[in-house]
Amino acid sequence: MKAHSREVGVFVRIRPTANFSKDLIEYSKLLHERKKSQLSSQSFRLEGVLQDVSQEEVYTQVCRQVVLRALDGYNGSVMCFGQTGSGKTYTMTGSKESYKERGLIPRALQEVFLEVEKRTEYAFTVHLSYLEIYNETLVDLLSSLRGSICPSQRGMVVMEEPGRGVFIRGLSLHPVHREEEALNLMFEGEMNRIIGSHALNRNSSRSHCIFTVHLESHSRTLSDAKYVSSKLNLVDLAGSERLGKTWSEAQMLKEAVYINKSLSFLEQAILALADRRRDHVPFRQSKLTHALKDSLGGNCNTVLMANIYGEAAQIEETLSTLRFASRMKCVRTEPIVNEHMDPAIKKLQKDVDMLKEELSMHNTLVNRQGITYEPLSEAQLAEIKSQVQRYLEGSLKEISILSVRQVQAVFSQFKLAVCREQEQKVKAELCQAYDLTESSKEHYGYAAADKVSQHLMHSLGHLNENDKRQGAGSPVMKKHLESASKSTLNSVQMFEREQAALEPDTESQDTQESQAPGSEPIHPNSPPSKADAFEDFKLRQGSMINSILKENKAVLLERRSLLRQLTEEVNAVKSEIDCITATMQQNNELRKDDQREYVSVSLQCFLSQPVKLRELKALYRQRYEVLRDIKAEVNYCQHLVDQCRVRLLSEFENWYEKSYLLPDEELDVLLEKTQKHVSLPFIYSSGSFMWELNNSVFFYTNLDVCEKVQDPFIFGFIYFLTCLSSYYIYTLSAGIVQEIMC
Numbered sequence: 001m002k003a004h005s006r007e008v009g010v011f012v013r014i015r016p017t018a019n020f021s022k023d024l025i026e027y028s029k030l031l032h033e034r035k036k037s038q039l040s041s042q043s044f045r046l047e048g049v050l051q052d053v054s055q056e057e058v059y060t061q062v063c064r065q066v067v068l069r070a071l072d073g074y075n076g077s078v079m080c081f082g083q084t085g086s087g088k089t090y091t092m093t094g095s096k097e098s099y100k101e102r103g104l105i106p107r108a109l110q111e112v113f114l115e116v117e118k119r120t121e122y123a124f125t126v127h128l129s130y131l132e133i134y135n136e137t138l139v140d141l142l143s144s145l146r147g148s149i150c151p152s153q154r155g156m157v158v159m160e161e162p163g164r165g166v167f168i169r170g171l172s173l174h175p176v177h178r179e180e181e182a183l184n185l186m187f188e189g190e191m192n193r194i195i196g197s198h199a200l201n202r203n204s205s206r207s208h209c210i211f212t213v214h215l216e217s218h219s220r221t222l223s224d225a226k227y228v229s230s231k232l233n234l235v236d237l238a239g240s241e242r243l244g245k246t247w248s249e250a251q252m253l254k255e256a257v258y259i260n261k262s263l264s265f266l267e268q269a270i271l272a273l274a275d276r277r278r279d280h281v282p283f284r285q286s287k288l289t290h291a292l293k294d295s296l297g298g299n300c301n302t303v304l305m306a307n308i309y310g311e312a313a314q315i316e317e318t319l320s321t322l323r324f325a326s327r328m329k330c331v332r333t334e335p336i337v338n339e340h341m342d343p344a345i346k347k348l349q350k351d352v353d354m355l356k357e358e359l360s361m362h363n364t365l366v367n368r369q370g371i372t373y374e375p376l377s378e379a380q381l382a383e384i385k386s387q388v389q390r391y392l393e394g395s396l397k398e399i400s401i402l403s404v405r406q407v408q409a410v411f412s413q414f415k416l417a418v419c420r421e422q423e424q425k426v427k428a429e430l431c432q433a434y435d436l437t438e439s440s441k442e443h444y445g446y447a448a449a450d451k452v453s454q455h456l457m458h459s460l461g462h463l464n465e466n467d468k469r470q471g472a473g474s475p476v477m478k479k480h481l482e483s484a485s486k487s488t489l490n491s492v493q494m495f496e497r498e499q500a501a502l503e504p505d506t507e508s509q510d511t512q513e514s515q516a517p518g519s520e521p522i523h524p525n526s527p528p529s530k531a532d533a534f535e536d537f538k539l540r541q542g543s544m545i546n547s548i549l550k551e552n553k554a555v556l557l558e559r560r561s562l563l564r565q566l567t568e569e570v571n572a573v574k575s576e577i578d579c580i581t582a583t584m585q586q587n588n589e590l591r592k593d594d595q596r597e598y599v600s601v602s603l604q605c606f607l608s609q610p611v612k613l614r615e616l617k618a619l620y621r622q623r624y625e626v627l628r629d630i631k632a633e634v635n636y637c638q639h640l641v642d643q644c645r646v647r648l649l650s651e652f653e654n655w656y657e658k659s660y661l662l663p664d665e666e667l668d669v670l671l672e673k674t675q676k677h678v679s680l681p682f683i684y685s686s687g688s689f690m691w692e693l694n695n696s697v698f699f700y701t702n703l704d705v706c707e708k709v710q711d712p713f714i715f716g717f718i719y720f721l722t723c724l725s726s727y728y729i730y731t732l733s734a735g736i737v738q739e740i741m742c
């Protein structure tokens, strides 16, 4: 695939300030800087300037396209560069206190998982890694986690391989399936980052961090061997600092030297990349440039965010950041979809091609012509169908066989014919069992049977589109499925409202009728209101599902209150962590300001704080995990309650229709001829099911009918139900059967 070279996108974000220096910094579509006295006016051509814009706006303008293209198979990089304290970490990770102010990384993760859900035609796998480069040492920020593919911290090296590009050998990769899991990893990595405090930033990152989302997608529709992969790098560079301004000392001074050195190597690499005449780019001078080699000049959609201060006091550093940014804009990258071929499938494809060639050679030698080995077309299938029909009717003597595909198609036509035949047989047996007169057979026999089978199917309650499609081959089944799927949503909604109005505990209400549950269906001249009938139904036929619904509701309430409690607990631990962190920072400042005062801080308190902080962080993590599980549980319980409610309502609809709305003749036939009560079937994991008919219990497995049947009439009736139900039940997927059992 041919790559189109493109410029690196460069944006500037100005840290919010009340003292924005309008005299020195001007921008409209172009950012223009002037420093009146010492510096000449300088202009920089950039993609956009972001001042006082929300985090969401920043994500949309800067990062969104890169994320979407990464999902299409293009590598992507978004980097934040700038003076220390200018807002790089705020842009990349965001505020830890507010969800609204979350940064590019959490937003990118959200987008990735939303897209993965949307792009159903692809199977995506997502892995994460989090690399820190501290004082020229590679550190795996997620190495401590369970399940890391390569947990070794030692021996991490930047490597390059043709076809794979740059990667870090020894960096752990973590599979993630949900946004929540990904965010947890991000938080974990954040906790492990090295931060320090200096005059310009209380929480200054002392290292460069590269958060990488590794994506791989395989087509679910095309069976070819191709798949695509991509990497999305979200880079938070350490801030450049003037030592005179930050007052760094000792360890911090050493860190600052490393940071400035690696940033200067980065500038050199950018200078070389921007200069088309140079054929060597010094990527290997530092770990940072080597690790970012692909993102800087290679196969990647790259965006740079230059973070600057708007105050006059920082103008020199701002200028230097903008110079870097405008150089970066001259760099061109060549993004290309990273397409790969599964080697095993590639080999199989080659074998198939060779066999096809051999077959065609063989056909030529034995003079067999016009044979194709491709799937049969619609027209060919129609021809086979007509041949089978004519063969069965006797007008065609034999069907000439040319290929295996054709044999399969002929067999499936035979199978269809046998199924139709069986259906006819069942109908005939039912009529016999009912002992109906010829004239009434059509009208009463099938209608009554239809009603009963409809009842069965309603009780299964899981007619989805798939099931309908599977059963649609047979006209009788189609009819049943259609009638079964008539569970009207509108009436369900109406009754949910009625139920809400009548919500007080139904158990406490007096029973209005003394009849035992399950006795004769009620069929008065004018049916009761649906609301009254519903209350009655909950006490009688629907009492079981109603009590399950109540139990589920109780569990849901209990879990919700636990969730509230846990949320409060987690928040309390978080506040305590923040409080201790703030105190520790204060102590550090005291230490700088006045050595004696610092000494006077209680030694015991000073020593115990880090230990306490560690303990609290561990507690926070542990409680957070419990919270997440309970949240999932609440969602699940809610789902269960909804399911039960829908089932209760649909069973009620069915019962109401049968009890009050059946045409009199059909009902009479049903009652007079059967006088039986048929319960809902109970399905076992083995696939067999059981139901109750006239107080006898029947088991059914496959097509072998029942135990305990003496009455031939009942036997015929059961046999009919069995045939209809078996066809339906065995076409249900295992998952749905499981669901019904639950």
Ligand SMILES: Nc1ncnc2c1ncn2[C@@H]1O[C@H](COP(=O)(O)OP(=O)(O)OP(=O)(O)O)[C@@H](O)[C@H]1O
Residues within 6 Å of the ligand: 014, 015, 016, 082, 083, 084, 085, 086, 087, 088, 089, 090, 091, 095, 201, 203, 204, 205, 206, 237, 238, 239, 240, 307
């Ligand atoms: N756009 C912004 N809106 C609100 N607060 C901001 C913004 N930019 C920066 N800040 C605040 O400024 C402070 C410093 O920001 P941050 O830590 O992101 O800087 P940095 O560039 O990452 O610094 P360093 O390189 O030292 O790590 C933080 O308290 C942050 O919340």
